[in-house]
Amino acid sequence: MQQQPPTSPDVSSAAKSPLFQSSTQYRNWRFSVEQLKATRAALNQASVAAIRNTFESDSPGSSSDVHFLDANEEHLLVKLYIIKISQLCGHFRFPEEVEATGITYLKRFYLKNTVMDWHPKNVMLTALYLATKTTNHPISLESYTANIPRTNASDVLDLEFLVAQSLAFEFAVWHAHRALWGIWLDIQDLPQAPPHEELQRIHDTAMQHIRTSRLTDVELIYPPSQIALACLSLAHPEIAAFWARSKNADTALEAIESIKRTITRDGDTPSVDVVREIDRHLKICKNPEKVVGSKAYLAKRAREEKEAELKRKKKAENVRKATEQGNPFGEVLVGQANLDDDD
């Protein structure tokens, strides 16, 4: 441990690791545009191959006329359900934190899973419910499901572990809206700070841009402070530039240009007709192993059951062997007799 006094950060900051760079968000959930594209494409290919395989093993030749979704179509569907999360949060009057966290969970989940396995309409509910818990705004499952039509508790809970596992149990998210709040507070320290009414207007506009940015991939590419600065820049470019220069953040000023471009390009709502068409395709091409009661589902269950049985047998065999050899807890540790001299 460093024995330097905490009052001299300038001396020790070089040796210390910055907080954001230590977060799981930076380490595990930060990609380049190309990486995102490649990840989604590879994921889509792998799952299409797997599902095609399942179709074929069920009845050969049945997969030839199925139209599988491509990576873009999957992404579009997820985007629609991001909007659904926002609507749901408006309905429940959840705070900004819950909404943003739920959306982040949904995006991260579909970087490791495909919509053909897990339909976003269910995952969305689970992701949001998980977000209420991880952001300390818990709501009872009854009141949650009672306010959403055609939903029961198992729809939310069945996927909960899967979602948590796909997130690698990394629930902490650094959000852009908090960074925007911080920038906005800090602007009041600048000599060019506008009057209060103007400040309020800037904040509200920038907040709208933050909400739009949640429909895009920017949070998977850029740190939250840069996203917030870009949104502020969309609302009031001069103030954003003043503030960035006061922090000597020229890197950020370069980065926000591409963030602004991405937000204005990808921040639109997908058209309902297109998504409805995708959803119609999805009904046909979804993984039959995940449809409860189907032949493939039963076959998969049987396979899993057999594997589990084998595993149990192996474990029982190990235990029996150990018992036969003598002490089931292993041999007595030698040479430790004088370790407990702590009277």
Add this chain to the structure above:
Amino acid sequence: MSTNRTNAASWLRGTTIRKGTTTPATRSHTPQTQTSSSIVFSGGVKDGSGRTSEYFSMDDQCPVCKSDRYLNPKLRLLVSSCYHKMCESCIDRLYTLGPAPCPVCGKTLKKMTFIPQTFEDLVVEKEVAIRRKLAKEFNKRREDFPDLRSYDDYLQEVEDITFNLINEIDIPETQARIAAYRKENAAFIELNQQREEAYVQALKEQEEAERRERQLRAEEIRRAEEEERDAREGERRALIDNLENSDADAARLVAQARAEALKRAAARTAAAHQAVFAQQQETMRLRAAQSAVVVPDQPHVPLLDGYYAYEDLCGLRSSYFDPASDAVRRDKEGIMRAGGYRVEEAWERALRYAVAGLDITPPLGEVSMPLPITSRVDADVAMASV
């Protein structure tokens, strides 16, 4: 039934029945007092002050005669030496004429061996009794052994014996072991008992000394108060005498006397305070001397970690224009915030977020693929194998 026979029977039972009249001399005329016993049952497990708190429950029922607290509110259950419960009247009935077998297990019991119950669970009762009894003789300490190993062996042996006695395994052999130990270590046992007694005695003496000191102090204070009262009385009288005899201005005299009285009172209080303080110091010193081990006072080192939290980039102002937190800040009673919530901390966190990672350049290209594509190869299979 003829009166004659009734009288004969009651004569046999050693009681007299007088219809219509009740005198305190008859012992068994009320159904509640079912005992004619003159024995005061004692024993059982005593607590620190030497009292036995008896276990008592509304569901008590005598296992022998099945009478319970509903039928007999004064039911008192006692425990035999074989750890079976019986009510007082059953004990009287069975054991007044001398030793008799236990109705449950058949062990021969005497009336005198019954003890009151302290614990709800009789197994605990038995264990505590056995441990107390053994501790009287197996009273060696760590200092009596050359090394830890032999002390552990000794403890193990005591525990073995205790276990055997509690669970009644190899009783004769265990008794023989105890006897052998007693014979071997007679001198040791005696010595340790003396040591124990000396320790208890020392504790008692210390308490006594403290008590005496407290008394002394109270006496001192009382005397001081008395003196003060006397002094005040004397001053008052002196003032009156002065007023009587002198020709000076009365108001001036009174003022002068008051000032003097005030001065004297102040001096008295200061002296009293000093005395009390000195006494306290003395007590503290004595106590410190008594506790031989001196714990050194380590200076407190706050937790340091290896993270940089952007301290140089974010300066917090004392106040901001912030409509979002207005309601919370205006709330003086703290109804809207949890205990310990400070809006300054929320601001500080936001400011940290504002500057966190400002200088990071976005990753480019497909160089690293941190997400293993295989991770989707059935997350639910992974789930099943967890």
